[in-house]
Amino acid sequence: GQNIDQPTEMTATEGAIVQINCTYQTSGFNGLFWYQQHAGEAPTFLSYNVLDGLEEKGRFSSFLSRSKGYSYLLLKELQMKDSASYLCACMDSNYQLIWGAGTKLIIKP
Amino acid sequence: DADVTQTPRNRITKTGKRIMLECSQTKGHDRMYWYRQDPGLGLRLIYYSFDVKDINKGEISDGYSVSRQAQAKFSLSLESAIPNQTALYFCATSDRDRETGELFFGEGSRLTVL
Numbered sequence: 001g002q003n004i005d006q007p008t009e010m011t012a013t014e015g016a017i018v019q020i021n022c023t024y025q026t027s028g029f030n031g032l033f034w035y036q037q038h039a040g041e042a043p044t045f046l047s048y049n050v051l052d053g054l055e056e057k058g059r060f061s062s063f064l065s066r067s068k069g070y071s072y073l074l075l076k077e078l079q080m081k082d083s084a085s086y087l088c089a090c091m092d093s094n095y096q097l098i099w100g101a102g103t104k105l106i107i108k109p
Numbered sequence: 110d111a112d113v114t115q116t117p118r119n120r121i122t123k124t125g126k127r128i129m130l131e132c133s134q135t136k137g138h139d140r141m142y143w144y145r146q147d148p149g150l151g152l153r154l155i156y157y158s159f160d161v162k163d164i165n166k167g168e169i170s171d172g173y174s175v176s177r178q179a180q181a182k183f184s185l186s187l188e189s190a191i192p193n194q195t196a197l198y199f200c201a202t203s204d205r206d207r208e209t210g211e212l213f214f215g216e217g218s219r220l221t222v223l
Binding site for chain 2: 004008031033035040041042043044045048087089091095096097098099100101102
């Protein structure tokens with residue numbers, strides 16, 4: 001079956017760096033997405049990886065290893081506003097998105 | 110104003126009632142989706158539509174129906190609501206010409222079925 005695994009919750013300190021991991025097993029692969037979702041709000045797009053390697057976008061970076069079925073989202077210089085859930089989603093061979101349950105990130109001062 | 114608008118934002122109803130959630134978008138996208146989100150679970154696709162004449166079932170379509178009234182409007186109906194349909198529902202759109210297939214979500218409709 002198809003599956004996306006990510007930690008349920010993580011805690012980090014303001015100003016620090018945190019890495020949120022995601023492993024996936026899907027029927028085929030057409031890209032991996034990361035979305036941010038603040039409590040009670042809609043998910044918003046952060047990144048898309050379809051080739052192996054690191055994509056950097058400001059304080060956020062996303063990494064993909066297709067051979068390992070693995071991705072991570074790296075958040076640097078953490079700010080209180082980064083407290084949110086981070087959703088990993090993989091697009092399968094039918095271009096359907098398979099979603100992880102999300103990682104709730106708690107930032108402490 | 111939001112590019113993807115959902116109504117109502119919150120609704121409490123009783124078992125057996127018919128409920129309609131509406132979604133409209135000003136992004137000009139052809140593709141529209143309905144998802145539900147439950148605590149501890151990933152987003153699950155209910156129905157999707159790639160244009161006005163194209164409607165497809167998603168992962169969990171049982172108990173739901175949809176209507177694509179126009180390119181900009183996509184509504185979700187629960188013909189006879191049941192308590193396990195209590196969830197947060199999201200409408201989303203995407204642009205078929207955009208390489209990443211990025212989804213743009215509405216603000217969500219929280220439905221409680223008593």
